Amino acid sequence: MHKAGDVVLGGIFQVHFFSVFPDLSFTSEPQQPTCHGFDVVGFRRVQTMAFAIDEINKNTKLLPNVTLGYSLYDNCVKLGIAFRAGLSAVSGQEEQFILDETCAGTPPVIGIVGDAFSTHSIAISSVLGLYRVPMVSHSATCSCLSDRQKFPSFFRTIPSDAFQVQAMIQILKRFGWSWAGLLVSDDDYGLHAAQSFQSDLAQSGGGCLAYLQVLPWGNDPDELRRIVDVMKKSTACVVIVFANDSYMIHLMEEVVRQNVTGLQWMASEAWTTTTVLQTPDIMPYLAGTLGIAIRRGEIPGFREFLLQIRPDLHHNNSYGTSMVNQFWEFTFQCRFTPPPAGWLEAGGTLCTGQENLEDVETELLDVSNLRLEYNVYKAVYALAYALDDMLQCEPGKGPFTRHSCGNLKELEPWQLVHYLAKVNFTTTFGDQVSFDENGDALAIYDVMNWLWLPDGRTEVQNVGEVKRSASKGEEFTIDEDKIFWNFESKKPPRSVCSESCPPGTRMARKKGEPVCCFDCIPCSEGEISNKTDAMGCISCPEDFWSSPQRDHCVPKKTEFLSYHEPLGIGLTVASLLGTCMCAVVMGIFIYHRSTPIVRANNSELSFQLLLSLKLCFLCSLLFIGRPRLWTCQLRHAAFGISFVLCVSCILVKNMVVLAVFKASKPGGGASLKWFGVLQQRGTVIVLTSIQAAVCTAWIVSASPTPHKNTQYYNDKIVYECAVGSTVGFAVLLGYIGSLASLSFLIAFIARNLPDSFNEAKLITFSMLIFCAVWVAFVPAYISSPGKYADAVEIFAILASSFGLLVALFGPKCYIILLRPERNTKKAIMGREIQA
Numbered sequence: 001m002h003k004a005g006d007v008v009l010g011g012i013f014q015v016h017f018f019s020v021f022p023d024l025s026f027t028s029e030p031q032q033p034t035c036h037g038f039d040v041v042g043f044r045r046v047q048t049m050a051f052a053i054d055e056i057n058k059n060t061k062l063l064p065n066v067t068l069g070y071s072l073y074d075n076c077v078k079l080g081i082a083f084r085a086g087l088s089a090v091s092g093q094e095e096q097f098i099l100d101e102t103c104a105g106t107p108p109v110i111g112i113v114g115d116a117f118s119t120h121s122i123a124i125s126s127v128l129g130l131y132r133v134p135m136v137s138h139s140a141t142c143s144c145l146s147d148r149q150k151f152p153s154f155f156r157t158i159p160s161d162a163f164q165v166q167a168m169i170q171i172l173k174r175f176g177w178s179w180a181g182l183l184v185s186d187d188d189y190g191l192h193a194a195q196s197f198q199s200d201l202a203q204s205g206g207g208c209l210a211y212l213q214v215l216p217w218g219n220d221p222d223e224l225r226r227i228v229d230v231m232k233k234s235t236a237c238v239v240i241v242f243a244n245d246s247y248m249i250h251l252m253e254e255v256v257r258q259n260v261t262g263l264q265w266m267a268s269e270a271w272t273t274t275t276v277l278q279t280p281d282i283m284p285y286l287a288g289t290l291g292i293a294i295r296r297g298e299i300p301g302f303r304e305f306l307l308q309i310r311p312d313l314h315h316n317n318s319y320g321t322s323m324v325n326q327f328w329e330f331t332f333q334c335r336f337t338p339p340p341a342g343w344l345e346a347g348g349t350l351c352t353g354q355e356n357l358e359d360v361e362t363e364l365l366d367v368s369n370l371r372l373e374y375n376v377y378k379a380v381y382a383l384a385y386a387l388d389d390m391l392q393c394e395p396g397k398g399p400f401t402r403h404s405c406g407n408l409k410e411l412e413p414w415q416l417v418h419y420l421a422k423v424n425f426t427t428t429f430g431d432q433v434s435f436d437e438n439g440d441a442l443a444i445y446d447v448m449n450w451l452w453l454p455d456g457r458t459e460v461q462n463v464g465e466v467k468r469s470a471s472k473g474e475e476f477t478i479d480e481d482k483i484f485w486n487f488e489s490k491k492p493p494r495s496v497c498s499e500s501c502p503p504g505t506r507m508a509r510k511k512g513e514p515v516c517c518f519d520c521i522p523c524s525e526g527e528i529s530n531k532t533d534a535m536g537c538i539s540c541p542e543d544f545w546s547s548p549q550r551d552h553c554v555p556k557k558t559e560f561l562s563y564h565e566p567l568g569i570g571l572t573v574a575s576l577l578g579t580c581m582c583a584v585v586m587g588i589f590i591y592h593r594s595t596p597i598v599r600a601n602n603s604e605l606s607f608q609l610l611l612s613l614k615l616c617f618l619c620s621l622l623f624i625g626r627p628r629l630w631t632c633q634l635r636h637a638a639f640g641i642s643f644v645l646c647v648s649c650i651l652v653k654n655m656v657v658l659a660v661f662k663a664s665k666p667g668g669g670a671s672l673k674w675f676g677v678l679q680q681r682g683t684v685i686v687l688t689s690i691q692a693a694v695c696t697a698w699i700v701s702a703s704p705t706p707h708k709n710t711q712y713y714n715d716k717i718v719y720e721c722a723v724g725s726t727v728g729f730a731v732l733l734g735y736i737g738s739l740a741s742l743s744f745l746i747a748f749i750a751r752n753l754p755d756s757f758n759e760a761k762l763i764t765f766s767m768l769i770f771c772a773v774w775v776a777f778v779p780a781y782i783s784s785p786g787k788y789a790d791a792v793e794i795f796a797i798l799a800s801s802f803g804l805l806v807a808l809f810g811p812k813c814y815i816i817l818l819r820p821e822r823n824t825k826k827a828i829m830g831r832e833i834q835a
Contacts, residue, residue, distance in 0.1 A: 001046065001323050003053070005069020006408065009383055010089035011049045011376075012073050012082055012114030012124070014042040015323055017246075019076035035076040038330040040363045043323060044306070045138070046072050047364075048373040049113055051305045052380035063388050066408070071109055074323070075116075077246075079123060082115050086124035090133050110387070110416055111136065113379045116372070118142035118189040125154040132414030136382055138375035139294075141269065142192045146438035153417045155439040157375040157382065158294055161189070161242075163443040164269060165196045167292050167466040168240060169206050170476045171266065171447065177238045178207035178516050179497040180266075181231060183251070185243035186214050189270065193242035208497065208516035210236035215247045224254040232260055237495035240266040245274040252282050260285070264486075264493050267291030272448050273371060275363075278458040287452035288486030292445045296462070297374030297429045303367045311336070311353045328355070331362050369460075378433050378441075386419040443468040451484040503530050504550035506537050523550040526714055543708070545715040556710075560719040561624050561787040561794075568624050571794045578617035578801055585809050586610045592816050596825045605649050605656075605680060609808065612646035616801040620794045632704040632721035637695040639797060640732040644691035646804065647739040647770075648684045654746040654763055656680065691735055698728030709786065718786035737774065743767050766807035773800045 017037035053068045073085030089109045111134040115121045121140035128135055129152050136155045137145075143162040145151050172180060182197060184190030194212060201207060211230050216223045228251075231239060241248065248271050265286055271277065272291030311328045329335055334351040335343050344350075357365060367373075393405030399418060400406065406415035424434040435441060447464030464478030485491055501507050501520035506529055508521045523529055527537035528546045540546055540553035547554050562568045589598050589606060598606070619642050622635035698704075702725035709718040723729045744767035777796040784792045815822050 001050070001070075001072040003050070003069045005053075005057075005067045007066060007387065007411075008069040008071055008109045009049075009053065009380065010071050010073070010086075010109040010112040010114075011046065012075050012085050012089075012112060012116075012120070013046050013049075014077055014116055015039055015046060015074040015326075016042075016076045019078045019081060035074060035081075038326055040327065040330070043327050044364050045116075045373050045376050046323060047306060047309070048299070048302070048370075048376045049380055051299070051302055052377050054305070055301070056381070056384045063384055063391070066387070066391070068384065072323075075114075075120060077117075079117075079120055082117070082120040083123050083127075086112060086115070086128065086135075090128065090131070110134070110411060110413055111383045111420075113138065113376060113383070115140060117187075118145065118192070119187050121145060121154065122151075122188055125151045129153045132412075132417050134383065134386075134413060134417045134420050136379040136420075138379050139372050140189075142188050143196050144188065144192050146440055148438055151439070153413070155379075155382070155420060155435050155441075157378040157433065157441045158269075158372075159443040159445060160438075160440050161193045162196055162200075163466075163468060164292050164445065165193065165200050166474065167445050167447075167476070168197070168266060168268075169201055169204050170466060170474075171290060171478075172201075172238070173204075173206045174476070174478060175492045177264075177493075177495040179210055179236045179495050180207060180238040180240055181211045181213070181234055181236045182209050183213050183215055183227070183239060183241045183243065185247045186217050189244075190214065190242050190247075193268065197240070197242075208514035210234045210497070210514075215241075215243055215251060217247075219250045221254070224250060225258075227251070228254045228258050228260060231255075231263070232258065235497065237262065237493045238264045238266060240268075242268040242270070244270040245276050248274075248277055252277060252285065255285055256281055262487070262493075264495065265289040267448075269294050269445070273369065273460055278450070280456060283450075283452055283456075283458055284486075287450055287458075288484050289450040290463075290483070291448045291450075292466070293448045293460075293462075294371040294375060295431065295444050295446060296369060296371050297377070297427065297431065299367065299370060299374065299377055300428060302370070302373075303365060306364055306367075307357055309357070311351065325351075327364070328353070331357070331360055331364070374429070378427060378431070381425065381427070382420060382423050382433055382435075383416070385423045385425050386416055389419045389423065390415060447478055449483050452486065500532050501529075501534065502532060502551075503528075503534070505529060506534050528553055542710065543717060556715055556717045558719060559713075559716050559786055560626050561790045562626075563624055567787075567791055571791065571798070572621065572624060574798050575617050575620045575794070578798060578805065579614050581805060582610050582614040582617065585805070585813060586614075588813055588816060592823075595816065595823045597812055597815055597823045604677065605653050605684075606809075608684065609646060609649040609653075609804075612642055612649060613801055613805050615642035616646055616797060620797045623790045623794050627706040627719050627721045629703075629706060632706055633699050635721065636704060636723070636729065636732060637692075637699065639793075640691050640695055640736065641688060643736050643797075643800075644739060645684065645688045646801075647736060647743055648687040650763055650767070650804070650808075651687070651739055651743040651746070652680045652683050654743055655683075658746060658749065687739065691732070694728070694731050694735060698725055698732070701725060702728060712785040716786075720786065720789070733774075733778075737771075740767060740770055740774070744771060762808055762811060766804045769803035769807060770800045773803065 015038070016035035017039055018035065020034045020036070049070060049072060053070050056062055057067055071089055073089065075082035075085060089112055112124075112128070113136050115124060115137060116139035118140040121135070121137050122142065122145065125135050125145070129150070132153045134153045134155065136157065138157055140156055141158055141161045141164060143160045145154055145156065146160055146162070172178070182194060184194040191214070198209065198212070201209065211234055213227045213230060215227070241251075261284070263285070265288075267289050269292050272293040277286060309324060309327075311322070311325045325336055328351055332351060332355045334349045334355075336351045339348065339350060390406045391408070393399075395405055396403050398405035400415065406412065421435055421439070424432070426432050432442060444465070444467035446462050447466060448460050449463045451459040451461050453459060461482065463482045464476070466474070466476050468474045485493075487493055497514065497517040498519070501518070505520040505522050507518040509515060510517045510519060523537035523546065526546055527539050528550050529537050530551055537550070543556055544553035545556045561571075563572060586607065589603070589610070592598050593603060615638070619635065619638035622631050622638060625631065704721045704724045707720055707722035709720050712718050744764065747763035747767055773796050777792065780792045781789055821827070
């Protein structure tokens with residue numbers, strides 16, 4: 001279809017569905033291929049380009065004094081025919097076209113609108129790009145066409161598949177569909193879309209593909225049956241299809257045959273708005289489909305232009321029958337003169353050319369949903385604005401060599417490419433049209449939903465929008481309340497390989513399966529995950545532990561021997577009881593200080609012994625309560641000094657008893673001079689001072705300090721006193737043990753002395769208790785964890801202190817209080833007299 005003009009634009013469209021190639025042998029005459037199966041929608045796109053050029057020619061502000069023409073070709077959905085059309089449009093162009101009154105021939109085609117198919121556009125643009133002939137496609141979406149090295153003069157008014165893939169992934173994320181199947185056509189469009197989808201989906205982390213299948217070209221029942229079987233066996237409920245309607249027809253026939261329901265279909269722009277699939281047989285399966293559609297636009301005056309179409313207004317082209325005539329015959333089911341043989345006999349009618357288009361139902365006049373037509377409209381205007389910008393160039397200020405400008409007399413296609421790359425205008429519908437550095441248009445898509453109405457009709461409704469702008473980036477909006485879901489629940493389906501792992505667990509990939517298929521493993525003790533689908537668990541800080549749900553860290557429980565727990569209360573009561581008993585005994589001894597039993601064997605040592613025992617009872621309180629620096633330093637020092645003072649008094653008592661016995665024998669009087677009162681005091685002080693020196697050295701060199709021990713329990717912090725120096729603690733205990741052993745030995749030697757009240761026997765028994773307690777203490781202390789170690793040490797202190805108190809002072813208090821008749825010097829010395 002042609003129209004003359006000063007400058008001619010080419011166009012390649014789909015006007016027929018099928019084609020038959022003639023015999024191409026060398027013996028036959030060359031013939032043209034035959035196209036059949038008229039496409040009314042494709043013809044509407046042809047008329048869109050014709051209308052745009054007619055509108056531009058009437059515009060006095062755009063390309064004034066320049067008339068645009070067109071040469072429009074039918075590709076018949078065949079690569080070979082489309083390639084021939086592209087070369088035909090630009091072939092025969094001379095190096096320079098002289099625009100004057102005597103020129104003859106066809107004006108040059110300076111740019112082409114089309115082709116609709118990516119594969120066709122790749123082939124045609126790869127050749128036209130060598131000569132920098134601009135090609136503006138309204139429908140080719142393959143992301144490969146953005147390669148400026150291979151396609152330097154290719155532009156498009158439809159977004160690249162790269163953005164369409166991103167839009168699909170946005171929808172998947174919005175509804176939580178992380179597990180989907182992908183079906184693609186066996187052509188450049190489908191295969192490149194599959195490559196982009198796999199790459200972008202992996203980078204976005206939005207999900208995984210359950211399967212990827214390539215739809216066969218044509219009707220291949222065995223392959224289609226295999227693909228549908230894969231869909232049935234898969235757990236993925238979402239199926240994404242990048243293919244045109246010709247592929248989908250054969251696929252859906254097999255889906256219907258096997259009755260595969262319960263799937264959520266997602267359509268690429270190639271079949272989102274197609275009506276060929278909206279049949280009563282297929283809609284039960286495709287209802288609720290979500291799809292990406294090309295931006296809808298409005299073209300004022302287009303319907304009126306279409307109503308003016310008349311077959312007698314156009315000349316027949318080289319194929320013998322014009323596109324308009326073929327449309328007329330298809331629409332009104334008539335034939336122009338001369339009709340085919342037998343047409344009239346079979347009841348057919350002749351076309352008059354005066355038929356009214358408004359009297360028939362035709363898709364040509366449906367201008368309510370112009371999408372690809374709107375892209376064609378923008379493509380024609382983009383070429384017109386680029387040409388207008390070039391013609392407005394001021395001489396000497398141009399962008400070319402020596403600041404020259406392009407003009408119609410010496411027009412080169414590459415000059416138009418320069419201006420086309422910088423074109424920027426706004427349509428009457430309010431959309432901005434410009435191209436980026438790759439020749440791609442501003443990315444914008446509508447999100448569509450197939451609504452199945454109760455009366456059986458199908459409405460493809462707009463439910464959202466996806467667009468990308470330089471200022472705001474990618475924007476995605478969708479109205480979920482408007483979406484029709486073809487499920488009993490009327491809600492979006494769940495399509496995941498594995499359900500999300502809740503907080504407190506981590507994801508563990510299943511071997512040999514995609515990353516979306518995983519098991520949920522509970523976090524170990526001391527580790528948490530506080531978000532859904534955590535890749536790993538994190539350890540809690542040292543002073544924290546995991547909650548029972550393993551979803552947050554909680555402070556560890558603290559443990560120490562407290563005054564508020566039963567064990568601490570019991571030991572405190574025992575300590576205070578022992579202290580009180582010492583005080584009572586001391587009161588008894590003070591009250592009866594003049595009696596023989598008190599005065600015997602140095603009453604001063606007895607009072608010192610009672611005082612030291614009281615200190616022993618009280619020092620045990622330092623082991624109860626939360627450890628602090630001063631209590632840690634003081635507890636062992638007080639314990640060591642108190643017990644050394646106690647054992648020193650006992651030791652001196654034993655030595656005095658033994659010295660008195662030796663002095664009673666002939667020649668033994670000299671031994672008493674070494675055990676006077678001053679010597680006894682001095683011995684006690686010296687022995688105690690040694691222990692004080694040991695404690696001082698220990699505290700200065702390696703002081704005991706509070707320590708938070710996390711080794712005993714994972715979920716508890718045990719507050720304890722670190723001894724600082726094990727050697728210091730060992731020396732302290734060893735010194736006490738040495739004095740106790742020496743006291744026991746001397747008391748054992750003096751146990752059979754002839755006094756009727758021989759204190760050595762009591763000392764022997766008390767030292768036996770003392771040593772037994774502390775010998776048992778060492779292994780019990782080492783094996784007891786945490787607060788129980790302190791409890792063992794307190795128990796040893798109290799047990800040994802009570803043992804000494806009862807063994808040494810119990811019999812004396814018994815005589816003083818209950819048997820006063822025995823509290824006489826005669827009674828005490830009675831055994832010696834009997835001997």
